Amino acid sequence: MEQKKYTDIVRLGHQTTEGVLREGDHIIIQEKLEGANASFRYDEETNSIRAFSRNMELHEEENLHGFFQWTQQLPKEEIVAGMVYFGEWLNPHKIKYSQYEKQYILFDMYDTVACEYVDFAIVEKEAQRLGLHHLA
Template sequence: MRRIKMEQKKYTDVIRFGHQTTEGVFNEGNFIIIQEKLDGANASFRYDEETKSIRAFSRNLELHEEENLHGFFQWTQQLPKEEVLAGMVYFGEWLNPHKIKYPQYEKQFFLFDLYDTVACEYVDFAIVEREAQRLGLHLVPVFYQGEYHGEEHLKSFVGKTALGGKLRDEEIGEGIVVKNADYRDRFGRQLFVKIVTDVFSEVKRLKPPKDPNQPKSGEVLFVEQYVTRARVEKFLYKLIDEGVMEETFGVKDMGVILKNLNLRIQEDLFKEEADSLPDGYDEKELRKAISKVIPLFVKELFLEKAPGNP
């Protein structure tokens, strides 16, 4: 049966805590929810009333038998479709192996949100909890629900994992996602916030220049701060999720990697870090600086994956 293309609802961008757009999201006394940020592939599904079927999506694409996000599409087709709520998009994390491994939960789905396509908003988390229980779905681990008690309280949960996440031999979590269900920005939009562990940070502190007499350009300083190994690695795993390359990537894939990463990371920076771009920057110089840094991080990752390295 030929499928009619369904408009895809992408999950909202989760903003780094401390970014200027997160100012005012949390105030003393607000009711917040702190969830574990899982290191997997963003995935979603919904019931299509017209075709009476379950439609499945990765972050950017509708999935099918061949383009299946490493088995996520097939998993959704086993769901009791008559019980999936119409008009709702079920968002979660498909634990395809990324940087952090979850040995007991590989290739399993963890629900973290529901989007109401009629009301055009993410529903109260109590509804998400009930849906997970009703459909027998894993629910993303919740570290805390209650009043907001400041930044230090939030950060006390960063690095914890309820699923036994491991980076090499160390038990660690990617970070946390924090939600204030009542907050709306000046455009009426909900906004969710993340805090990640240092190894996942996409921003780094700049060190004083070695030679003050040879100052670097604003474009180079911007790239040094925002084109981090974590940002490069994030997009590398997206290429694996999308089937652009295999998990066993290596030097042979360098051409494909650079072709894809240069463009994607540039787009990500212009979207996520636009407020930090230097005044009057030269876009050509900025793109040139980005393209010089990415291969260095990719080569680091190649070395780590080489035989004999843990």
């Protein structure tokens, strides 16, 4: 199973964003949180939840300050196969979110079958279903 990295975010006004937004486009603006970009997905072959930082697959020793262990507590049978859940693992960095420390904030999902990010309404519903925090 290949790791899916979240798309790079380029600031509006950069030369590569010219023409990206057009009148009538539906956009969602979310707050940028100061944490660690992290994702997880269910692997049907191994019947396990696999966890990733932005650049590597995580395991017991390389665990992104407890993110790997947190994912292993998720109910496998409730994680949608073929979906990559992207979020921010709030671990103290420059900005401290003391009431949310060691919590996961879901901000997007990627469908590996359709090869596209899902509609944000699906992200919101999935966060509610799994009891995850999300950016509304």
